[in-house]
Amino acid sequence: MSRLTLYDTTLRDGQQTQGVQFSATEKAEIAAMLDALGVDYIEGGWPGANPTDSEFFASAPRTRATMTAFGMTKRAGRSAANDDVLAAVLDAGTRAVCLVGKTHDYHVTEALGIAPDENLTNIADSVAHVVAQGREAIFDAEHFFDGYEANPSYALDCLRAAHDAGARWIVLCDTNGGTLPDRVGEITRLVIDAGIPGERLGIHAHDDTGNAVACSLAAIAAGARQVQGTLNGLGERCGNASLTSLIPTLMLKEPFRSTLTTGITPEALATLTRVSRRLDEILNRAPLRAAPYVGASAFAHKAGLHASAILKAPQTYEHVDPSTVGNARIIPMSNQAGQSNLRARLADAGIKVAPDDPAPARILSTVKDREDQGYAYDSAQASFELLARAELNALPAFFEVERYRVTVERRMNAMGRRISVSEAVVVVRLGDQRVMSVSDSIGANGEDAGPVNALWRALGKDLGSWQSSIDEMTLADFRVRIIGAGTDAVTRVTIDFTDSRGAAWSTVGVSPNIVDSSFEALVDAIRWKLIRDGAA
């Protein structure tokens, strides 16, 4: 067994993702998460390049993993000791320092505008300077694969300069992401043949052709013993190689499983889905449903034939057991679903249906009608359960909303400041009682939180004997999509709730009016909670 080193660059290359902007606090949280997962290196950012990275390193969390600062080799015309950019990187005081340098002759002469030999000196001197400070030096060979195609002997000279100066790792970067897996494997073998041992070689791949994972595997198969990547494949352009995809493949699949070890335990692997989702939460990104291993759809069996086979023997349509990566099997609802899908989903929800009950056919037909109107139940299991219960006459009335009114006003206040005020009035019938509730949406911070919040507060203000259940609920997120276009457009609102007992559920509402859609989803969320709490 050979040890494979995992090098995470979520906090550095992952920060290059369009739309992603970490705060220093978020970086610290992610670093702790990566450390708990068990990666070997955490590249934290580029100290001195921006205030966030400087702030992060100034109070970087203590990690078991080797915290690494990123920077570039010294510039021409000054010594490594006198390069202020390099000094800022070293000042971060990390155990390891990774320096990017050129290895493509065109970039050396055109972009840097220096002689090829001067670049070799810059690499060697910079690496030697890091080593002389008692740090571990890592050399990031920028544009290595393109450079090798253009001028193999110069590209190899650059690697040797870093190697001979004492770099612990030499990382082959496919900076532009255009090299295909077979060629990455071949060139990695040629590098090893040229005298750089695989135990000192890393691979850094990008997903510009959709092959970042395959390129990484090809380099590892060729002998490279460090792999770089990011959680959820974040990164510049199309992203970096996704560690979230690579880690399970390396641990669960041949030829890697029986020839390599990593620092990740099976227990840590079982947290991978949670780690992936948590990162999306921090970044406020919708998780990619189709993500390998960790996506919500990764073990979702929509085809009727698959779903019925899965119920007999999961391995028939699953390449790994979803629990090994902390994920779960899903039998989603849709009009493609056969009766076996539907019955499995009802059983998941604890709804028993006799084998000869004709209700499943009615439920399928109602789902189909609703989907035609814009509803989507795949991501709103709670609303589906309520629909099924209604068809099965197992949905208590609980309460009825007679009317509501929501007002949003923006104007100057008495101080001449522009303010917004949202207010909701809800009239509810509870048995023979009629309850009128009103709420604004002013939060603890004195700010108005908008009409959906006001509506939620008014609706949840007084529901009689069920109030204790309602008080446990937290509105966690809501998503809005316009379905269709033009005059027939409707708004689909999906709302996620959690409660203090650890439950999480999602409901859906559809209407041309966003407040109405939200209202429908809010009412569903309350009904689901009351059923779960046994109020029925």
Add this chain to the structure above:
Amino acid sequence: MSRLTLYDTTLRDGQQTQGVQFSATEKAEIAAMLDALGVDYIEGGWPGANPTDSEFFASAPRTRATMTAFGMTKRAGRSAANDDVLAAVLDAGTRAVCLVGKTHDYHVTEALGIAPDENLTNIADSVAHVVAQGREAIFDAEHFFDGYEANPSYALDCLRAAHDAGARWIVLCDTNGGTLPDRVGEITRLVIDAGIPGERLGIHAHDDTGNAVACSLAAIAAGARQVQGTLNGLGERCGNASLTSLIPTLMLKEPFRSTLTTGITPEALATLTRVSRRLDEILNRAPLRAAPYVGASAFAHKAGLHASAILKAPQTYEHVDPSTVGNARIIPMSNQAGQSNLRARLADAGIKVAPDDPAPARILSTVKDREDQGYAYDSAQASFELLARAELNALPAFFEVERYRVTVERRMNAMGRRISVSEAVVVVRLGDQRVMSVSDSIGANGEDAGPVNALWRALGKDLGSWQSSIDEMTLADFRVRIIGAGTDAVTRVTIDFTDSRGAAWSTVGVSPNIVDSSFEALVDAIRWKLIRDGAA
């Protein structure tokens, strides 16, 4: 040069995507789009399996590509001619018919519960029956790679049964998606060595390990001459191999570019980004920004160092020219962006800044502050332009909104029907004029379209001399995200507008109140339009 056949299964396997549900009309539009792109086969669905597929085939569009119906091999205990499921597939009258059949002995004996030899007969008889009807037969070898690992000789016998019965294509399916690229390549070579020629072999890969594209390329490199996939990688679980990624790689990159031809012209390749986005529009899915080749971020250069090099020589950080696939380079805004990014983006917007103007530093700082508050300018270029213009004192006042009020009411109408009514009042100052406008949001269909619509109508009702510009605008989409959590949560609204001159632009608003966020984005959208129309 050898001809590679492209087989699209967006309308069949793509329909297995969680959350995707095509109508027959949408299927027809997608088929026409695929035909214009130049794929060789369009698999339209499974006639008889569900009403949508039956309806689609009943009036399938005439295509240059071979329209193909999907089904399964005949069941045991009846002849091919007497199998009603198979008959429904043939009744669709397509030129080609693709039948899935088992090739993994475990599935034959356990799932089907029949003897291995009986399965061979089912395959041979079904294929022969299709051929006897004068159709082209395609055999979809389910679980082939797993089957080969378990029992290679039986798996090969299944392929031979189809081959000898006259199947034009035998497609090696990695149904569970767990086989890695190297092994796909090896097994494909072994199949060819066993006597099934590559000219009759296809590959059908899934993305469960993130390697669907690489597995497809490995099979092609080994000699397979048909590749199956879907637009945007739609499909069961993690999706199928993405043709949107595969087609450019096959046409633009070695060793494929100089050894293979496809039915796609360079002109058609240049429509690929549009085709990809149009599919997402039809499905109401947010396009994947990081998608290889066609994603909005695929040629986005966020790192300051990259952006400045790109301006000098694009090939320094681009693996292909974005225009070859109809995409475009983007220099996004963010606090990581250096001055070169910012100046490039201002130039894109037609805003000239003198080299010694200190405004860019102020703009960067304002962008940073706004991003801290929840704004995101990467996807709202128009709002960024307005921000930059404000800092450069180049943003005319146009108009000022003194106040607005929006009301949403839900109640019973006089007929006892539950109705919603939204109404907005807006008071605007136009120079020394004060204009008060009111609007509801009742559409041509008599339905209420909600508060944002009412607000947009009231705001756009009377803006004096600019009214003709406003009347050209169409609100195309809006997206909502909650940023942060708990009491400090804000709502970010991004609105997309188009106009009758062909322009498309996006703006962003942030507030705890969703109506306020929307209002801010609406006002930005109007201001941007007025600047573009030269109203300033």
